[in-house]
Amino acid sequence: MADTSSALADATSPASGGRRPRHLPLVLVLGSLTALGPLTIDLYLPALPRVSTDLGVSQAVTQLTLTAFMVGIALGQLVIGPLSDTLGRRRPLLIGLSVYVAAGALCALAPDPAVLVGMRSVQGLAGAAGIVIARAVVRDLYDGLGAARLLSSLMLVSGTAPILAPVLGAQLLRLTSWRGVFVTLTLLGLAVLAATAALLPETLPPPERRQGGLPATLRTMRDLVRDRSFTGYLLTGSLGFAALFAYIAGSSFTLQEIYGASPQTYSLLFGLNSLGMVATGRLNGTFLLGRYPSHRVLATGLTVLVAAGAALVLLVTATHAGLPWIAPALFLTACPVGMILPTTTALSLQRAPRAAGSASALLGTTQFLMGALAPALAGLGGRSTALPMAVSVLGLAVAAAGCFLVLCRPWRTAPDPLAR
Template identity: 85%
Template sequence: MADTGTTLAEPAPSAAQRGHRPRRLPLVLVLGSLTALGPLTVDLYLPALPRVGADLHVSPAVTQLTLTAYMVGIALGQLVVGPLSDTLGRRRPLLTGLSVYVVAGALCALAPDPGVLIGMRLVQGLAGAAGIVIARAVVRDLYDGLGAARLLSSLMLVSGTAPILAPVLGAQLLRLTSWRGVFIALTLLGLVVLTAGSALLSETLPPPERRHGGLPASLRTMRNLVRDRLFTGYLLTGSLGFAALFAYIAGSSFTLQEVYGASPQTYSLLFGLNSLGMVATGQLNSRFLLGRRPSHRVLGIGLTVLGAAGTALVLLVTVTHAGLPWIAVALFLTACPVGMILPTTTALCLQRAPHAAGSASALVGTTQFLMGALAPALSGLGGRANALPMAVSVLGLAVAAAGCFLALCRPWRPAPDPLAT
């Protein structure tokens, strides 16, 4: 595995350097909406999980396969769309993916059995991947170093605020309609994002800067990225942190509602509060930490808090008889540090691949979501009446993230801050 102190290639001139940087507010709104669509497709649907299982007469493990299928789809889709966007530009793959997402969402609403629903969720994930992977690539097209990290953190104002509202909206939708109505709402949301992206997002990768060589060149690029020790360290650290978050997301619906007695409305409010904490931490990260503290120190703080929250969860569900308020506090502290970990590790990965932002973004997204796809299965091992698998999953994944950070990034070694540009 390569161990170099510089990026893998000389930086290509960004759109900003060419004098074509778009206005920041429309850019944040559009890119934030694109990155929010993926989490929204999960979060709006979470309060409906118990009803899906009851309506289709399947176990919680089978019901959670609808989450796993979506996560696998969004992971593999990024692996295809990212390199494709390095070759074809950003707009065409984006608009095609969003169009397929809308069709798949409508078919989910009409699914007659669990097999069709799981299959359409897979297609929905494959298509929805376009928004996530291309939004990150556009950030790298336009910004370097600290600027990219701060923009990624700012995107959480949109991509993080939307999931705050999603479970609340999902719970309210369930008062008016069935789980199928939730998928109709997602289909309409996809149409809105497709329209906004088509109207407001211009091409950020002009033809002279696109890569050529087809699939073999893309595979070589990804191989070189994975062989870079620091890129892989940042990649695994962020992905395992994301998986810890998703272990909480996937397990909390059953845990809070069926173990601790929360109503769908209470659950959605707690989930929204936790998402708000993650957004607030992301803004703290952008405005007061990055640029003033070394990025490795910022990551260390985030990983420490995540590990402490996982430890608290395990203790609360094993050696105490703590009620819902204490569990809610521990879950809040699980969500918050991810607002520091994800944008920082993503920016560090993209900084090491200025020559292939789409491919690097694809590797980041694919690894994050593949690891996240394992979390629902881990969290559901104990059935409806056991919170321990969720707690152990959060702690184990947090420890693994910290281990990768220490082993591969070696933060104790003196070196210039990679984002200090």
């Protein structure tokens, strides 16, 4: 298939001819924007039982506050991403962060479950602005290798959120109620809003914005999905992300109830695996990309992920291996995602230099939807076996590798797409 990125626009020099922000403030601001969504989920998790008790509802009703946020953050990206291609990045981003702050304050004051669920949905819709626009800003400012390296650097900031948030949330609950957790999230949102307003200029000048309204947006998304390589990178990254979520969803029960890990040991292993993923992302951006072709780096990450999934299945079914064997396999499941996600994101955005918001929206929504399906797959076998988690990781990893081979056809791509 012909390179449809040429139909959308040429991928030549970094977009936005204006002043480029300094690197460190840019990484901190964009990393904070990317981390705000996951932080809003993970900081709140330890408070779920208290919400249920305080509002007098079942745990299932309380779980709806998480579902509402996840649905909101998935759908919000589909709206805000294309909107930023038309209006520029800064205005939708600042409005989204402002609504996020207001919704967080209303969550803290919610008198009943209906208001809390509704405001969590609004919080997710608004919080999507940070995730989808941060990726688009990277594409505005950098091409190819530069974009891939910056996306890898963002994992140093955004990747720490899942590590620290549950611990911080538990400590907050020692000092305050679940409403105090939402006050904390509101204050964090205000800090990110202030930093964004002060440090992040507009990166999409008016001459480079897309016109034509909703019909043009739908045509752009249609063209992107028809682009074989874009769809290949999109599915490869999303399926790899889903494999990570299958591990996250299944590991708590698997390690503690089947393999006997204490909560402290589980927390230590979870944090170690998250640090491994962040470190791999850093290695990916500073050493691998630029020295080796991006498709080779991506193929290596996928190979490790498939091997880790296969090792999990083998350990669960064919041996009586204990925690010292299972833990390294889970570590190797998390680490390659630090290579897969930044690389596939950069390769996808490279295909749409003048439609980065729409491309970012498709990326984010697909990742969140596939990630939301992974826990259901990992829990199919009930509480007596770790096999569903292991099979889910392996199946999703093989599907990611298959999409890469069939749709991206890496052996036909020369030169390196990120070296253009």
